[in-house]
Amino acid sequence: MKAVILIGGPQKGTRFRPLSLEIPKPLFPVGGQPMIEHHIEACIQVPEMREIILIGYFNNCEPLRRFLQLAKKKYNVPIRYLQEYESLGTGGGLYHFRDHILSGSAPDCFFVMNCDVCCDFPLKEMLKFRQEKASNATITILGTEANRKQALNYGCIVEDTDTHEVLHYVEKPETFVSNVINTGVYIFSPKVFDCMREVFEANYALSLEETCKRDSIRLEQDVLMKLSGSRTGQVFVYKTNCFWSQIKTASSTIYANRLYLGKFQRDCPDLLESSSEPNILGDVRIHETAEVDPTAKLGPNVYIGAGVKVGAGARVKESIVLDGAVLDEHCCILHSIIGWNSKVGQWARVEGSPCDPNPNDPLAQIASDSVFNEDGRLNPAITILGKDVTVSNEMIILNSIVLPHKELSYSYKNQIIL
Incomplete structure (x- = not known):
């Protein structure tokens, strides 16, 4: 073969x-x-x-x-x-x-x-x-x-x-x-x-x-x-x-991440963190070189990459955090991808909109919508921070796409930040 x-x-x-x-x-x-x-x-x-x-x-x-x-x-x-x-x-x-x-x-x-x-x-x-x-x-x-x-x-x-x-x-x-x-x-x-x-x-x-x-x-x-x-x-x-x-769009990787983590739970659960830990919810995979504060709450369906640092009280859900990223104390990451070597400040919130199939329709597939709608506006989707992006303390980044090497000192909603 x-x-x-x-x-x-x-x-x-x-x-x-x-x-x-x-x-x-x-x-x-x-x-x-x-x-x-x-x-x-x-x-x-x-x-x-x-x-x-x-x-x-x-x-x-x-x-x-x-x-x-x-x-x-x-x-x-x-x-x-x-x-x-x-x-x-x-x-x-x-x-x-x-x-x-x-x-x-x-x-x-x-x-x-x-x-x-x-x-x-x-x-x-x-x-x-x-x-x-x-x-x-x-x-x-x-x-x-x-x-x-x-x-x-x-x-x-x-x-x-x-x-x-x-x-x-x-x-x-x-x-x-x-x-x-x-x-x-x-x-x-x-x-x-x-x-x-x-x-x-x-x-x-x-x-x-x-x-x-x-x-x-x-x-x-x-x-x-x-x-x-x-x-x-x-x-x-x-x-x-x-x-x-x-996996046509960047947004679809969050759903695919959930499916593969679920497969690991069935076939090779040793790859995942133990769900018996109080701050681990559902399927979570953490690279062995990552540093996660014991008070941070992760999951469900989260991957933490190599060299990532997650601070005290941070909350991460339905997200992918790529190598070298830093999540400061009490930040919140929901339905998002945090790029390589990016940093999210204290009490900052990075959130996207889930793109899941209709849970009430067993035959539903994930939608493959374009980035923009008919009015030329950004369709609500997961938030993506490119490589080396810094989100300042207490900022909110919602349903946005951020290109690499940006420093965000303001809050943004439904925008592509070039």
Whole structure:
């Protein structure tokens, strides 16, 4: 077995800023470890996993190189990064590096995962489903359910409920098609490259006026939509009830942090602080080098990074506090991300608005709203302090995004502070 993780690259968009100004998005810590490390941990649980390949277009990225060195030693499995010469779409990188994926003892099938998803990753169950019910499939999709309204934001799958063959696939339809959605986790057969080759050749048959990126292949539109509905048993879906969420925006990391901390509580509770301590509420993970005053109250769903100092009487809830930050006495941090080496003064309050799915709808997914609403105003969301931000004593920062290296001596509400 092999696994391929699609990590993308630098974007012009702002949905993950200011966090992505300091670190590549795949390395942002969620649940106390880099986002991509959750994928790697799931992959190494699969029997006979021989290699993990990362495909993206981060150029000369020293943090990524260091992470790979540490991950290879920690997990004792070959992990390598293949860099695209430009953004080739969700499928273009796979096709461009097909010889690397199939090198050595060519795998009968291989996993493909998008990096920007938070998931319980039932990979062994997914592989068992393929072996028992879809052994000749070109693609097996991990699917989950969303409500009717939110399904329109995802790739929608219509399946044969008896065989689980995909009869129809539409990426972000305009009208309701199905509440079964694509999670961005797949098992591919090497036969998928035959379909990709047809797309590649069709792109080159077009004139330059009709396509400016001939090497780009869209996995969802060019491959999945083409193979689905052929009734030839090429695409199947394995539905899961495990937790799943996208991590498209900086705000969504707080919800993903909660999901992963909950997973640790079930699978490896030693990573978390003991809930028997009076000032620990729910799932809390604290780096071993952090200094937390015993009178500070933390939780639920909090990660405290390396070298963080939390003062007496501080309150932290539903938040991520990144390495080197200082939280002074009696400050309050709610639904927020405190950036690297930032400082929150005494009695200051940093608070955001939760972006949780509707708790009364079991099929609800986290909303992926844009940063601004139709009036051009900032949508209420979590508060984010970039790197090296100082909040003065007794100030209130509410529903705001603060870029790095700022000193806030006034209170702010619903603002982007440049």
